[in-house]
Amino acid sequence: MIRLLHTADWQIGKPFGGFDEERRAGLRAARFEAVGRIAALAATRGVDAVLVAGDAFDDNTVQERDLNRVLDAMAAYEGPWILLPGNHDAATTGSVWDRLRPLALRRGVANLVIADEPAPIALAGGRLVVLPAPLRRRHEGADLTAWFDAAETPAAALRVGLAHGALENRLPQGADAGNPIAETRAASARLDYLALGDWHGFVEIAPKTVYAGTPEPDRYPANEPGHVALVELDGPGEPPRIERVAVARYAWTVRTERIDGDAGGLEAVFAAFPDPGHTLLRLVLSGSLPLRQRVELEAAIGHWRERFFHLDLRDEDLYDEPDEDDLDRIDVSGFVRSAIETLRAKAADPADPEREAARLAIRMAYVEHRRLTPSEG
Amino acid sequence: MYLKSLAVSEFASLAEARLEALDPGLNVVVGDNEAGKSTLLKALRAAFFQKHRGRGETVEAFLPYCGEGRPSVSIAFSHGGADYRLSKSFLTRPAAELLGPWPSPVSGDAVEEKLAELFGFVHPGRGDSKLAEHQGAFGLLWVEQGRSNGGLDIGAGRDAVTASLEGEVGTILGGERGRSLIAAAKALNDRHFTATGRTAANAPLKAIDDELTRAREDLVGRRAALAELEEKLKRLEDRRRALKGYEEAATLEKAEEALRSAEAAMRRAEDHDREWQAAESAVRQAEAVRTGAAEALKRRDDLVKAVEAARTAFERAAADHAEIDAAARLAVEAVTAAAQAQEEARKALKAAEDRHESHRRRADLSRAVAERDRLSAVVAEAGDLTERIAALAAHRDLLPIDQKSLAAVEKAERRRRDCEVRLQVAAPAVTFEPEADGAVQREDGQAVAAGVPTRVTSRSRYLLGGFGAVTIEPGGGAANLESELREAEAALAALLKGGGAASGDEARRLFAERQDVEAELKLVSARRDALVSDGLDAAKARLRAAEAAADRLNAAIGGEGSKGAAEAEAEATAGESGDDEALAESLVAALNKARRATATADERLRAASKESEAAALRRAAAESDRSHLEAQALRLRSECEGAEAAAPRTTLVDRLAEADADLEAKRGRLALKERERVGDGREAAEARQKAAERTLRQIGRTLQELRDETIGLEAEVRVSGGSGLGETVQLLEEEIADLERRRARTALEASAARLLYETLGEARRAARERWLGPIKTRVAPYLRLIHPESDIDLDEETLELKGLTRAGVAERFERLSAGAREQVAVVTRLALAQVLKQGGHPAAVILDDALVNTDEIRLERMHQVLREAAKDLQVIVLTCRERDFRDLGAPTFRL
Structure with missing residues (x-):
């Protein structure tokens, strides 16, 4: 059995300009604390990997100091962190990833996997293959998960998709429809689980397809933010067991x-x-x-x-x-x-x-x- | 309320004063200056408002001027339908008593309390009762002298007026709470706005706006920085892609290979070039040898030809010389013949000239003779005229009466006639009328005609027959006139004698004759002058000159010998005939013909001489040519012979054939090298090499630039990438949105504060207008009389007069004239008194000399005002000017 922690949309560095200094500082700090709680949860539950489905950072110009703080917060979990570039932190030239990679190297952080190439990532001794669909521009017209369908993986390995965008025809009216993802991707790509980011609420939106939402709410819309998904996968083709765990402070x-x-x-x-x-x-x-x-x-x-x-x-x-x-x-x-x-x-x-x-x-x-x-x- | 009577004794300047039976309406109290009008009013105030036990300066002043006495005031008045009698005495045995509608009189201090209650005033805690503070409405209604043109000085009277007004219009001013609310609203408004309605410098809105401006400016800067960063990132990506492209295509290596190949080709081309140059040089040498051989052969052939040509030329020149020499000889002969012809022509010309000259001189002589004869005749006539002139002058001189002497004679005649006339007038006329045979004689015996008047101009003695003699002596200056006449006659006679005339008439005839002689003299002189303008002597001189000239010409002709002088003169005299003219013409024609012949002969001689000279020159030239050509032919023949001896012509022909063969061989080799060179051109190779070098350099430079730029961009992006720029931009955007929300709320608060303050202010203004309505209503008819179309402006709080609005123009009260001030103040006091009375307050108006600054017309209108007001109000006018109020029709009291 493979156990995963699926989270997304940390939005580290979000400024909260509509608040006074004190509250602003509190809200900003809460986001690092949420990552800390996720790391602790991942360690406690002994997950095989933590999947972060995009927008870990609110902007590619996020302060150097915040990069360090987030690495500090992640330290409690020593397993692999798979970080996917989303629309806020797209893997463009000079992106945050260009800075985070050398920083992790310098700090001796070896369990960080930056999934900025659309190529399979084998984990857990080959029992799990993660197929990432990183955004390399803020807005993509094409469905970047299309390559999952033809991706070759060992027959015994679990296939888990990792993507950031809008699942077609499933999100409520008025939601951002950028960076489309086919609603049948989990099936067409024979995925055992499709970990999604971008929608800030927790929702099992399609079979084997979940938006984990932001772990620490950052706005008022009532779509159940403040959670992560703990996912257990018994084997290829088996249905996943999904647990919603609240982690929010505010x-x-x-x-x-x-x-x-x-x-x-x-x-x-x-x-x-x-x-x-x-x-x-x-x-x-x-x-x-x-x-x-x-x-x-x-x-x-x-x-x-x-x-x-x-x-x-x-x-x-x-x-x-x-x-x-x-x-x-x-x-x-x-x-x-x-x-x-x-x-x-x-x-x-x-x-x-x-x-x-x-x-x-x-x-x-x-x-x-x-x-x-x-x-x- | 109204006063019915007043009695004052020992009060200041008033020893005793009494006003009985005052009218409930209008009253006039008259008193001269110092009579005590003002004291009367003082006494009235003392009675009502001053405590009888009071002491101090004010009360001490009640004492009479002697310093002793008991100042006392007694007043009867009616109020609220009841009658009262008040008596007060001050200082000495102070006492007070008030009789009213109650059983027994009130006396002592209770009187003061009762009065305060009746008239609504308060006694001062200590000290004197003051007009504005302690006397209620009576400070307003009783006006001392000199106070009338100030403001109303309403003071404590305000409460009474207010109470009366509220009775009429209700409480509409909102009282203290209204004032507080307005103050609070003003404070709210002032937080946001200045007095002029602008946003205050410390307004909350201003602070938000400042912050918004700062945030927006900051945002613009941050966005620009972010845009710059993104642009750099784009450039970085672009440069990286370009570098990758270069690497993948191995562009640099390919360019290096191309250069190497171009350099090898270049070297090959250079070798071919060198070989071609050597072949070309050999051809040029062979060509030079061949040209030398050809030229030597040609020179020999040319020399042979030149020898032949020189010989032919010499022969031709010799023949030419012979021919030219013969022609020259013929020319010399022609010159001799022409010289002879010229000599003959000159002789013929001389003869013709002589004939022509002879004829000309004879013509001159005939003209001189004619002139001599004409002058001779002129001189003779002029001589005759001169003699005639002398005769006329002598005749004239015999006639001495000229214009001047004639005038003197005529003047003497007039004088004599004048004397005669005056004597005739002055002399008595005597008429003798003797009896039939009586006669009258003069003393001298001359008979005197009878019956006709006889003028007696001097003492005359007449003998009367039968009577004796009568001597008549005329008086009146007749004797003088007689002698004057004699004198005149003597003068006339002297003049006539001088002119050689017997009478005036003769004198006039002689004068006429003299004039005729002078006229003729003038005529004859003119004729002579016309004949000889410069005088007879000059004419004679000219005649002599003409005679000499004729003689000289004649002598000259005689000298020619061919004709005698007489003959010449005769011919000259006849010169005027037509024959002579024909002769002259023929002579001139002959002369001209001879001149032309001579000119022709001269010209022919000149032409022959010229031709002869030219022939001589040609002959010299031909001789020179002939000898020169002869020398040249000899020299060339010698040169040709020398050259042939040194190298015969056949040798020269062989050398040329050898050079031709060598040149042909070398040209063949050059053609071969040329073909080789064209096959791999040096220029093309050089161009290819240069292009390859350029390409390599350019690629190197581009790569270096790309690498440098990439490194620079990476460094820049590293610096600003982690600065949180995007976060700052978002922060500012959110801050601005928040500020805009706060701004909207604050702006609404500011608008609300202003609206509240303005609405409250407007409502209060409207309320005040209503509040003051009753006063204005009562003032209006009075004001119409004295200042039409005007309106008073009262302070609704203090009820003090603020100003007057006339024809829409507001004027401040203190700026009005003294007259206008007192009039407006008096009518307002009257109106307020009516308001008070309406409100049930005691009100009677006392005016002490209150209209001293008012003009006559307005004073009359003020009378109307007073009469009108006195219909329901007691008005007491204290005045020192009785005549001002005589027509008021009110009871008058005297002090």
Whole structure:
């Protein structure tokens, strides 16, 4: 039996520019830690090889320091690491592989196999042959796995394909369709397993064909990232046993909530997260709230913002709906009332170019007024 | 509220003053300067607002000027439908009492409390009651002298007015909370914007924009660097591929082999070249030998021919010489014949010339004779005319009356006539009328005609028959005139005598005669002058010269001997006949013919001489040619004989045949070498070798360049490859996206802050407009009277006058004229008083000389204003100018 660990899309060097310095550093570090956990898992489970199905690096210009850090993280597993160039780290002239190879040599790392040639790689004393389809340009129009079909391997050896791209007709609409791979490749090439990369979620997408996804999520789409595949192959032609193992440190979650009139239910939503300190939450709110509720909501979000690793509030579709009670709290007499009426009229007019500003202005007036009269607040 | 009566005693300058039965409407209190009008108002304020127990400077000032007394004020007034009587005394036995609609009078300190309650004011904690702070609306309504053209100085009166306004329009200003909210909104707005509405330098938006700019600039730079890196990578790949291509095709080795082959071919070509050059040199030598032999044979043949030619030439020259010599002799003879012909022609010409000259001289003589005769006649006529001129001049001199003397005579005549006339006028006329036989005689006995007047010009004595004598002595200057007449007559007579005339008429006749003589004299002189313009003597001289000339010519002709002088003269005289002309013409024709014949003979002689000279020259040349050719023929014959002796001609022919054979053989060899050389050309070989060298050099250079560039690119790519450039670009792109989101949110916040602030401000402005409405409504009709089309501008907070807007132009209050200020302030006070009264506050207006700066027209209108206001308000006007308010129609009180 042959045991493999299939992973992909480490995206080492991804910058996370939309975050502040501290969170940025945390997210970057998490990717090395994930590799470390993979190495530990591979060692613990005694796999025969670790297959990395492309995009180990986010860019060919990845910093030298990051190359060293990733080699450090890989050290826990001493078996062969088969690294396939993907579209982010295509084996072009001057690619990261041109730098990694001499670096590994210099550091005495001998278990690194850079699969940058479309040629069979024999492993486990010839019992396993890996057929790689490296990308040598960022975008390939042709199916680079086509050569698998005619590749000669010993009859007793397991045939495992290693590729990076979009499996035709299988991925959801809107997924990147670059670097196509025939959906029947596993069958046509008589593969015992086809290890794929590029799609960041874990999915057994076709018979004997698996996207392992990224081990550490790097974006919000909900396609089950954060795993690796542990694969056991008994012999040629036998079906593989595939185990999905979670390795992620951070959870990236999107919650969409509609709130009309009362934001009180949100507290429960926040509280339901088991580990908010390692959760990135994108909270998309819609609906409408009276001003006093809105102000309370802001306070609640202010609180939870400090508890979550990151709270990304999208409230463009959440509208203020000041009711009479709100307005009474602002002022019952004088010119303030008439000013608020003017702003309300603007806020209610879809054709008014200052509509959004008017909504916010009313809330500001409300907040300021409450601030000025704390005894009632 | 209104004041009903007022009594003041021992109060400052007022010893005693009393105003009884004040009208609830308009009142005028008149008092001269120092009469105490202002003191009256002071006393009124003291009564209402000054505590009676008070001391201090203000209260001390209530004392009369003597320094002693008990300042007292007593006022009766009506308020809220009830009557009150207030009495206060200060300093000495201070006391206060207030009677009102209650059972018993209030007195002492309770009076002060009661007053404060009634009139809505506060007493100061300590010190004096101050107008603006402590006297409620009365600071506003009671106006001291000199205060009227300042602002309203409304002070504490504002609360009362505000309370009244709120009673009318409600609370619309939002109070303290409204103000705080505006301040808060302003603070929010100011975070983002400057006072002029621009984005503030420290605005959050500005910071984001700055950061965005920095990030975008950074991104541009990083993208460029990344593009450069990618370009280098592409170049590197390209160079590597090229190098590989060179290696796989063994390009360098092939080029080296090609060069070697070209060099071998080149060497072969050089050998062939050398052999061909040697063969060619041999041919050139053989050709030279052959040419030498041919030339020697030709020279011999030419020499033989030259000997023969020289001999023939000599013979021909000798024949020519003989012929030319004969011709020369004939030419000499022709010259002799021509010389003889010339001599004869010259003789004939001389004869013709002589004849012609003789004839010419005779013609000259005849012209001289004619001139002599003409001059002789002229001289004779001129002599006659000269004599006539002398006779006329003598005649003229016998007539002495000229223009001037005639004028003198006529002038003397006029004078005499004049004297006569004046004497006739001046002299008395006496008419004697004797009796029938009576007669009258002069003293001298001359009878005097009777019955006709007789002029008596001088003392005259008349003898009257039968009577005696009468002597008449004319007076009036007649005697003088008489003597003047005598004088005139004497003068005339003297003049006439001088001119040789007996009377004036004769004198005039003599003058006419003299004029005739002068005219003739002039005519005759003109004729003589025309004849001899330069005088008779000159004409005579010319005559003598003409005679001499005729004599000389005549003598000359006589000298010729052929004819006598007389004959010549006769011929000359007859020269004018037609025969002579024909003769002259024939003589000239003969002369011309002889001249032509001579010229022809001269020309023929010259031609013959020239021809003879030319023949002599030809003969000399022919002689020279003949001797030269003879010498040449001898020399050539000798030379030819010498050459033949040295090498006979047959030897020369043999040598030429040998040279021809040798040349032919050498040319055959050269042709062979030529063919060999063309087969493998040196130039082509050289070109091939050079091309091979170039190719090899070029390939070497290209390979070196490719290797160098590859090494350089690899080094560069190594440096920037691991710099995380792509990561930085992505980072910046994400940062920019994040900044843009934040910017949108911040911009919305800024817009909202501005909108809130502006909307609140606008609402407050609108509220203020409504708030001040009641005041403006009341002021408007008054203002229309004094300043049409104007509007007051009040501060809605302080209710202070800020300005006046006239015909749309805003003017600040303090910049208005003193007159306008006091008018606007007074009408505003009246309006505020009405607002207060409407709000149930006590209000009565007292104006102390408040309209001193107002012109007459406006003062009249202010009267209208005061009358109008006094319809529901008590107005008390204190003035020192009674006539200003005489027409007001209000009760007048005097101090």
